[in-house]
Amino acid sequence: MRKHSAQKRLFPRFWERDWYSMACLRRSIEQTIKQYNLLSVGQHIVDIGCGDCPYKPIFLAHGCKYIGCDIEGEADIKMEIEKPIPLPDNSFDGVVSFQVLEQVWDLDWYLGECYRLLKPGGWLLLSTHGNWLYHPHPTDYRRWTKDGLSLEISSRGFRLETVNSVVGPLAWTTQFRLLGYYVALQKLGILGSIILVPLACIMNLRMIVEDWITPAAIRDTNASVYVTLSRK
Numbered sequence: 001m002r003k004h005s006a007q008k009r010l011f012p013r014f015w016e017r018d019w020y021s022m023a024c025l026r027r028s029i030e031q032t033i034k035q036y037n038l039l040s041v042g043q044h045i046v047d048i049g050c051g052d053c054p055y056k057p058i059f060l061a062h063g064c065k066y067i068g069c070d071i072e073g074e075a076d077i078k079m080e081i082e083k084p085i086p087l088p089d090n091s092f093d094g095v096v097s098f099q100v101l102e103q104v105w106d107l108d109w110y111l112g113e114c115y116r117l118l119k120p121g122g123w124l125l126l127s128t129h130g131n132w133l134y135h136p137h138p139t140d141y142r143r144w145t146k147d148g149l150s151l152e153i154s155s156r157g158f159r160l161e162t163v164n165s166v167v168g169p170l171a172w173t174t175q176f177r178l179l180g181y182y183v184a185l186q187k188l189g190i191l192g193s194i195i196l197v198p199l200a201c202i203m204n205l206r207m208i209v210e211d212w213i214t215p216a217a218i219r220d221t222n223a224s225v226y227v228t229l230s231r232k
Contacts, residue, residue: 005052008054009025014204015200016200017179017196019200020171021166024211025098025099025225028127029058029127030058032162032227032229039062044064044067045065045066046068046069046092047068047069047097048069048079048085048095048110048114049069049070049098049100050069051070051073053066053068054098055098081106082106082109090118091117092117092118092119092122093122094123095114095117095118095125096124096126097126098126099127099129101126101128101142101152102140102141103140103141105141112156122231122232124158124228124231125227125228125229127166127225128144129143129225129226131223132172133176146163146165146223149228153230154230158230159232161229162229166223166226167211167224168211168222169214169219169222170211171214174203175224177203178203182196182200185199
């Protein structure tokens with residue numbers, strides 16, 4: 001469903017243009033896993049729209065059995081849009097979906113497959129965008145409010161347990177500017193790359209401060225990413 005450097009998503013570097021967003025997303029995923037004690041040895045986890053499986057090491061480290069599904073690349077299971085994923089019903093303890101839902105046109109099909117594959121009582125850990133720039137991989141259809149995303153999930157049979165907001169509006173506007181500077185600086189070749197490193201460090205520090213001073217109520221409903229946990 002989307003491609004991105006797995007190493008970069010799991011271990012973003014401070015001087016990179018999207019360090020803050022990637023680091024906050026990983027932290028939210030890991031905090032949710034820990035808070036709800038989701039993982040244990042021998043659990044079966046399926047990643048729907050896995051890309052290059054950036055978060056696979058998290059699940060393997062807990063002794064889980066991980067399967068990645070995608071429409072392209074080297075996924076364990078090849079899937080076709082709007083067709084059943086070739087895996088049995090009620091066969092997984094957990095389904096994970098990271099930054100995929102905005103690239104899915106048929107939400108009934110996608111969320112329906114997540115539901116079908118889960119065992120009764122199984123959990124869905126899903127993240128997607130609230131506010132973000134257009135990024136087709138291969139398409140990009142939607143953005144959500146917190147209320148809208150919650151309803152999308154709960155209206156398809158899931159019991160929503162939590163929605164965590166990642167990166168508030170002061171920080172994500174800075175993030176967007178930094179991504180814009182990156183595109184502009186690329187045109188300068190190696191000089192642009194040299195300029196980008198200190199610029200990214202300064203703006204990443206700025207994002208830390210901006211999120212720290214943003215009131216929780218504002219960040220909660222105006223995030224760039226939401227991390228959700230639901231159960232079948």
